[in-house]
Amino acid sequence: MKYKMQDKQNQLIERISDQHLVVGVDIAQQFHVARAVNYRGIVIGDPLTFENDEIGFARLQEWMNELKDSKGHSTEIVGMEPTGHYWLNLSEWLYNQNIDVVTVNPHLVKKNKENRDNTQSKSDKKDALVIADMVKNGYYSFVRPTTEAFEKLRVLMSNRDVIVKRSVSAANQINRWVDVVFPEFKQVFKDVKGKGALTTLRLFPTPKELRSMEVQDIVKGWKTMMKRQPGIKKAQALIQLAKHSVGNNKAHDAYKLHLTQLLEEFNLAATQLEIVEKEVAEVLESISFADKLIGIKGLPQITLGGILGETGDLSNFAHGNSLLRHAGLNLAEASSGKWKGQIVISKRGRSRLRRYLFLATMSLVANNPEFKELHAHNVKVKKMKKMKSIMKLIGKFARLLVGIARSNEPYCPEKVQPLAA
Structure with missing residues (x-):
């Protein structure tokens, strides 16, 4: 099936009829501003x-009903920018009132703000009118209502991103602490985040403590917290390195307190991460087609959770290309006359979804035989650059996701094989 974006755009324009009251809402934290136009763009009523x-939401509905009655319209469509999280409550309330709710791209609002008055001025009332004009012209996307499972995934994966950032931040600060206080520590433990390294930092982190200790004391301390210990040789190496350490030996108590808090932060993040990932796995079990997607060899479960959290029900997408556009992975070209500009991805979509699709494809290329063969074919036979091949495979992966979700059929490796030369 050939999918053309022009067909979708025409459908969006045709959907706005002469019976529509087109409303644009400029979203803010406390007060919103609404403007209304008809299908030709003629302003109706006051802001x-x-x-x-x-x-306030009830006032908006009453205002729209009065305008519909006065101008003879039978239905309404409300457009808004997805500004932060402030638009979520209004869109949900309107949806529950059986009112069509759509969103417009904030970047396009900025691009279209001079259409009416040919000035760069900006105000809430003007932005609301610009949004209404954009909806009238078909530059909008419908808000996809999500079920409980997909909403949970979105919240859980957003929470996971925050936890991962905290974990990485704590790990980086622990590394810095070691570099300042006991730089020789990494000669014994290459990975400071390893179990042996973290246990040692908890029990006897500073060279000052290690200098006065015996090998048996260190091994005995390890045994109280680990089933498998690093060994006597590492304990001896720690003591020897501590005796000749060039690390900072001032403010000993302050440095120890700092490290204790960093280790607590790192452990808390690790525990929270484990809980969140367990919850994600449970939610995926409740989604009908998720087990078919998990059956794709090389697709990490947590990455799939991130994709579904950003997309909602994949079966609602008409084609894999619409998923790519949702992620901002559709191609954009700048050409004029004989001049041909570079073709790039638009990045006008969900950045987190782009990240998860990229990570999933990289994992498939490394672990899935069919995608690995496709990548090798693109690079060696078609002479593509590696990154161009990866971007091409993201498109194939997107079509695969939507196809499996819509058909609810298991992954078929034979359909992914490259065509014979």
Whole structure:
């Protein structure tokens, strides 16, 4: 099936009829501003400023009903920018009132703000009118309502990103602490995040403590916290290195307190990460087609959770190309006359979804026989650069995801094989 974006754009424009009251809402933290136009772009009524609560939302609905009655419209469509998280409550409330809710790209709002008055001025009332014009012209996307499972995945994976950042930050600070206080430590433990290294840092982190200790004391300390210990040789090496350490030997108590707190932060992040990933696995079990996707060899479960958290139900996508556009992985070209510009990805979409699709494809190229063969074919036979091959395979992976979700059939390796030369 050939998928053309122009067909979708035409459908979006045709959807706006002469019976529509087109409303644009400029979103803010406390007060929103609404403007209305008809399908030709003629302004209807006065602007409305309403509160970000149920009373304000009811005022918006009453305002729209009055405009519909006065102008003879039978239905409405409300467009808004997905500004931070402030738009979520309003869109959910309108959706529950059976009102069509759409979003517009904030970048396009900025691009279109001079269409009416040919000035670079900006205000809430003007932005609301620009949004209404964009909806009237078909530059919008429908808000996809998600079920409980997909909403859980979105929240869990967003939470996981925060935890991972904290974990990485704590690990980096622990490395810095070691470099300042006991730089020779890494000669014994190459990875400071390893179990042996972390246990040693908890029990006797500074050279000052190690200098006065015996090998048996160190081994005995390890045995209290680990089933498998690093060994006598490493204990001897630690003591010898501590005796000749060039690390900072001042503010001993302050450095120890700092390290204790860093280790607590790192352990807390590790525990929270384990809980979140367990929850993600449980949610995936409740999604009908998730087991078919997990059956793709080389696709990490947690990465799949990230993809589904960003996309919602994949079976709602008409084609893999619409998923790529949702992620901002569709191609953009700048050409004029004889001049041919470089073709790049647009990046006008969900950045987190782009990241998960890229990570999933890299994992497939490394671990999935079919994708590995496709990548080798692209590089060796078609003479593609490696990154271009990866981007091409992301497109294939997107089509594979949507195809499996829509058909609810298991992964078939034979359909992914490259064509014979």
